[in-house]
Amino acid sequence: MDPRTSAQDVMRCDLCETAVVQMHCDTCLVNLCKACVGEHTISDKSKKHEIVTSNLRKTTPLYPGCASHVKEQCEMYCNQCDILVCATCVASDQHLGHKLSKILQVLDERKEKIMNKQMELKETICPTYMDIASDIQNRISQIEKNCEDLSAAIEEQGDVLHREIRKHVTNLQDEVHDLKIKQLKTLQKHLDEITVTISDIKNEISWIEAFVDSNDITKLLAINLTTTIDKYKNLPQKILPSLPKFTPGKILGEEIRKLFGVLAPSFMTLEKHGYSMRTTQKSPEAGSSPPVKQLLDEPETVTNIHTGYENLLNVACRGDEEIWTSGTDNTMKLFSINQGSLLKSITTKSGNKLYDLAVTKNGDLVYTDHMDNSVNIVKNEGIEEIIKTQKWGPYSVCITLSFDLLVIMYNIREKQSKVVRYSGFTKKQTIQFDDQGKPLYSTGFYYRHITENRNLDICVSDHKAGAVVVVNQAGKMRFRYTGRTPGLKIEPFNPRGIITDSQSHILTADDNSLCVHVIDQDGHFVRYINCGLSEPMGLCIDSNDYLFVAQYRNGKVKKIKYLQ
Incomplete structure (x- = not known):
């Protein structure tokens, strides 16, 4: 396996490309072996090469070149002009009386500010947004659960209403059945009585016909039909059944809604200051220990x-x-x-x-x-x-x-x-x-x-x-x-x-x-x-x-x- 192309090989010198890296030029950002350090430093004498061991690379700041003086590096910072300056700039009258700071000091301050901002992003802002995302996800879950429960409650209410309606239908049908049985029984009894009377009348008719056909004058003179006929002339009472009727109630949508139940109004609002930035301390509501009071x-x-x-x-x-x-x-x-x-x-x-x-x-x-x-x-x-x-x-x-x-x-x-x-x-x-x-x-x-x-x-x-x-x-x-x-x-x-x-x-x-x-x-x-x-x-x-x-x-x- 070629060591220069193997990903598992150690880092090699950027000049000779064979020896193991031992040194580093922070000025040029070049990895070097010890043997190549001298060659590198004399290759460009216009630069001040900062040679450090490889484990300390990037510890030396990269001084920028001066915009006004070629080949000069800016190692100072003019606070009043807010620009980087070199030694020649400092010696000139342009920055006379101005407050100057070492660029390393400015670098440290800027790094500290950047790190603070990074820390704020990492430990406060990002977790806050993660909390907001979690809160929204919880609300989504709550809405899903709430709507499922609402649907189940509505379904249950529908079943209750159906059972009540079916119960009422069954009761009405039972009433109709009982009414039918009662009235049919009364009419059937009356019909049976009329049927018996008809049979008696037919028997009377047959008996009279027999007498008439006999030509028995003695019997014909002795028969008296007036009483018999009068008995049948007293007709029975007429029974008129009260036929049941069903009057459907008017089903109004508003009454159904009131009877069944309605959903309470639901809406979404935007609360401008609804979320607060997370702090390093938990609020009492989150379970942190409150101040001890005696x-x-x-x-x-x-x-x-x-x-x-x-x-x-x-x-x-x-x-x-x-x-x-x-x-x-x-x-x-x-x-x-x-x-x-x-x-x-x-x-x-x-x-x-x-x-x-x-x-x-x-x-x-x-x-x-x-x-x-x-x-x-x-x-x-x-x-x-x-x-x-x-x-x-x-x-x-x-x-x-x-x-x-x-x-x-x-x-x-x-x-x-x-x-x-x-x-x-x-x-x-x-x-x-x-x-x-x-x-x-x-x-x-x-x-x-x-x-x-x-x-x-x-x-x-x-x-x-x-x-x-x-x-x-x-x-x-x-x-x-x-x-x-x-x-x-x-x-x-x-x-x-x-x-x-x-x-x-x-x-x-x-x-x-x-x-x-x-x-x-x-x-x-x-x-x-x-x-x-x-x-x-x-x-x-x-x-x-x-x-x-x-x-x-x-x-x-x-x-x-x-x-x-």
Whole structure:
């Protein structure tokens, strides 16, 4: 094999083309063996040849030639004129008093800037676009899954409607059949009676004919047919059957759509600042560890907000400046936290009282209407139904870190409870039983509230069970907290509202002992918060870990600081 053409051979000298490369001219970018170094340097004496070992090639800068002075190399840079200059240029009056820099310094600075830009492209911009591509791909997958689920739901609704129509058709046909049997039976009985009478009349006719043919004057004078004839002259009643009729109902397209169901409006929007550049640190929502905050020795009441409700149930933070509230009626009120003033009041779409409310990451209000079997969103001054169920009524709701909806559902007939996760308003997960097939949550119509912890655990306050039931993201049981603390006598645990903070504490209101229980993410008791609470119900926490407590009887929301 020819060593000069073999790809497996070592690098050869560019001059002799036989010896192994040992040196390199950074000026001319030529590979050399030691024997050819002298020949190369004398071949062009106009250049300053920078000879280095081959492993250090390209370490010497390639000085450019001067545009004004032939055969001169520019080793300086004029900052004021923004040009490269040679030694002769520097000695002239043209750059007198100008700030000059060594070209190597400029080279290093430019390299650093280029490397920084390259680093930004490599570690920030490119990963950001990869995240955007991944996000778009996820949305494509969600749309495909959502449309498949929608098609399945529509098909199922069509089957339900077909079954109902077939059931109605069968019932009507059964009614027609029963009517036919009843009327035919009546007419057949009447026909049988007439048939018997006809037979009797024919017998009378035959008997009379026999008498007439006998010419027996004695018998003819003795016969009296008046009574017999009169009997048959009293004709029977005429039975007129009521013939059944079918009047088809008018089938209107609009009524069919209302009966069958309609698709909620769907549209695409362009959000100018929807994406943000990736940073080297993950956001808290992405699971990074937040700053550690210690508990205050004594929680402090910051302010009280009067809501005007006779019976206040729920509170939800809308950023750090506003809170949504609801009570035992059908209104939702938005308050300013700092001023305590009412900003807005909204009535439910159905007019029914709502059960629970939550706020999305975009600041939109979500509420549950268990009497209407719907979950609704208040958006752009309008109310849109986003989830509609058949047999299960939605009660408590929360927004997860991944923007899913977690909804506690209850079936009145079957007296069963479950947690359903909706992604893009499509059912994604159902949590109802433990590994032994036993219900995770109590039965019966009782208060239950739900939240998600930073470790993605799903936490439910189960009032009837007197427990906080915590499962992991997959729905597997982690622990039950029953509020029983050794060495401390308290009233029976009656959990109501539930929320979590930046430290993964789980906080739940206890309207029996008039306090808020704080437990850690593994179910261990941490402390109580009371601050003179009056029947605490709903809870929420803002981004600064201020706790807001909805108080049932006095209709006030109390803002509490409990973390440093």
